[in-house]
Amino acid sequence: MAEKTATRVLIIGSGPAGYTAGIYASRANLTPVIYEGIQVGGQLTQTSEVENFPGFPEGVDGNEMMSLIRRQAERFGADIRSRIIKKVDFSKRPFLCVDDRGDEVEAETVIISTGASAKYLGLPDEEKYRGMGVSACATCDGFFYRKRIVAVVGGGDTACEEALYLSAIARKVYMIVRKDYLRASDVMKRRVGDRDNIEVLFNCNAVGLFGDGAVEGIHIVRNLGKTDEERFDIEADGFFLAIGHRPNTEIFKGQLDLDSEGYIITKAPTTATSVPGVFAAGDCADPIYRQAVCAAGTGCRAALDAEKFLINAEEL
Ligand code: NDP
Numbered sequence: 556m557a558e559k560t561a562t563r564v565l566i567i568g569s570g571p572a573g574y575t576a577g578i579y580a581s582r583a584n585l586t587p588v589i590y591e592g593i594q595v596g597g598q599l600t601q602t603s604e605v606e607n608f609p610g611f612p613e614g615v616d617g618n619e620m621m622s623l624i625r626r627q628a629e630r631f632g633a634d635i636r637s638r639i640i641k642k643v644d645f646s647k648r649p650f651l652c653v654d655d656r657g658d659e660v661e662a663e664t665v666i667i668s669t670g671a672s673a674k675y676l677g678l679p680d681e682e683k684y685r686g687m688g689v690s691a692c693a694t695c696d697g698f699f700y701r702k703r704i705v706a707v708v709g710g711g712d713t714a715c716e717e718a719l720y721l722s723a724i725a726r727k728v729y730m731i732v733r734k735d736y737l738r739a740s741d742v743m744k745r746r747v748g749d750r751d752n753i754e755v756l757f758n759c760n761a762v763g764l765f766g767d768g769a770v771e772g773i774h775i776v777r778n779l780g781k782t783d784e785e786r787f788d789i790e791a792d793g794f795f796l797a798i799g800h801r802p803n804t805e806i807f808k809g810q811l812d813l814d815s816e817g818y819i820i821t822k823a824p825t826t827a828t829s830v831p832g833v834f835a836a837g838d839c840a841d842p843i844y845r846q847a848v849c850a851a852g853t854g855c856r857a858a859l860d861a862e863k864f865l866i867n868a869e870e871l
Pocket of ligand 1: 711740
């Protein structure tokens with residue numbers, strides 16, 4: 556039979572934003588419940604080295620960092636559940652949220668920190684070869700491409716990071732970049748340039764994949780739509796997407812104000828959403844910065860906002 560629990564603060568999501576909100580809310584004696592969601596620990600658990608989070612001068616493994624932040628939340632009494640919230644009803648307080656087992660959580664406040672997920676190009680071949688050469692996570696799947704040829708799509712920091720990671724495993728790494736420059740930061744551009752086995756294909760779009768059962772190559776178009784458009788194929792066993800992310804906010808559609816890309820709209824400088832008592836932190840509400848340290852910062856703010864909301868609600 557479905558169970559029902561009540562909490563003063565329900566945190567949905569477990570990246571740096573969710574766990575940090577958990578640390579602050581539990582230290583304020585609010586005994587938060589954290590639903591960790593599908594990707595426990597969030598996107599950083601799929602990255603290799605995190606070099607820009609303050610306090611780790613030599614860098615830190617993404618998984619290790621997230622398990623440290625999780626432990627910190629647990630230490631102060633957060634009730635962490637390895638489950639997923641599937642449905643929410645924000646039409647009245649307390650808010651009713653239903654998890655993947657059908658259990659209900661009645662929450663006086665909710666902090667949403669569901670993060671974002673990798674985007675795909677939308678090619679039918681990405682579906683056809685998913686798990687058979689198509690991936691959006693080099694650190695998860697790079698291991699399978701030892702001494703082989705792979706390609707990374709994108710020209711941002713993520714793409715450079717993925718290409719660098721893969722270049723230590725694979726024989727050759729192509730970067731497929733649609734513009735004539737890399738959007739990535741200078742330090743990443745320099746590192747890519749220094750790696751002999753990375754070749755950047757500028758002004759190029761991947762338009763299809765081929766292979767018997769698994770990816771064996773990529774159809775490419777250079778200067779797409781221009782007079783000097785050129786079509787060619789490259790040999791590759793792995794096709795890695797690194798073209799940005801979309802917010803994980805599907806279940807909040809119709810419940811909260813979202814922008815045209817699905818990011819939760821908050822009332823700056825607070826983390827308040829369009830529903831009083833519901834707050835948003837981290838990448839699900841951040842189309843601009845998308846950094847772990849920013850997510851942790853907004854997680855802190857969301858917990859403080861929720862605490863203040865509860866105090867004000869009690870005083871009424
Ligand atoms: P970005 O949005 O910065 O870059 C996305 C890249 O994918 C761009 O090169 C973009 O091309 C390309 N792209 C997008 N859509 C398509 C498409 N349909 N077809 C082909 N190419 C496409 O995303 P990132 O994930 O790289 O970075 C997000 C944020 O996270 C940034 O602020 C970044 O600095 C940060 N970050 C920082 C890291 C670090 O400091 N170590 C590591 C990883 C991320 P175009 O340029 O033409 O738009």
